[in-house]
Amino acid sequence: DGLQAVIKVFDKNLFMETQERIYYEAARFLVLFSDLNDEYLHLMVKYDGVKGLRHLLESPFPLLHNEGLKTLNKVYSASPNYHEVIAKAEIIEPLTKLLSSSDKDVKAQSYILFGNLTQSPECVVEMKKFNSYQIIEGILNANLLDDNLTIVAKKICSILKPDCE
Numbered sequence: 279d280g281l282q283a284v285i286k287v288f289d290k291n292l293f294m295e296t297q298e299r300i301y302y303e304a305a306r307f308l309v310l311f312s313d314l315n316d317e318y319l320h321l322m323v324k325y326d327g328v329k330g331l332r333h334l335l336e337s338p339f340p341l342l343h344n345e346g347l348k349t350l351n352k353v354y355s356a357s358p359n360y361h362e363v364i365a366k367a368e369i370i371e372p373l374t375k376l377l378s379s380s381d382k383d384v385k386a387q388s389y390i391l392f393g394n395l396t397q398s399p400e401c402v403v404e405m406k407k408f409n410s411y412q413i414i415e416g417i418l419n420a421n422l423l424d425d426n427l428t429i430v431a432k433k434i435c436s437i438l439k440p441d442c443e
Contacts, residue, residue, distance in 0.1 A: 288330045301333040309349045328367040335372035340381040347387035354394050365400035371408045389430045396437040411438040
């Protein structure tokens with residue numbers, strides 16, 4: 279019941295100055311909760327908590343980005359059944375924006391997660407909606423990635439490009 283109450287915070291429009299802070303703290307609770315054990319991770323996913331992680335990706339703080347990315351990678355790895363959950367969680371757009379982050383850890387985590395998500399047809403559909411291929415191609419053309427991330431980015435592009443116009 280407590281977990282469901284925290285997740286329901288994201289469904290409410292809180293009209294106060296601290297709304298973003300409440301969202302960040304609720305999302306951070308989901309990170310901590312899901313880190314306790316696999317059963318709690320599954321409960322967080324079952325009750326649609328993955329959507330709440332979006333607030334960490336949309337924050338202006340790299341520390342929160344890293345927490346969200348770490349948990350999303352954990353969700354992705356936990357079960358192939360969760361790939362569709364991630365696709366529906368509205369995280370592809372903020373994740374795409376993080377691909378050009380100036381923080382090295384955030385950028386690396388973003389490319390790893392993005393690369394993993396290209397294995398999910400549902401996620402690829404979402405990536406196409408946000409012009410992810412064009413963004414990654416622009417980053418590649420500007421030589422803004424180290425060698426390892428360049429390899430990951432090229433792999434992502436090879437998956438997305440045939441489906442892009």
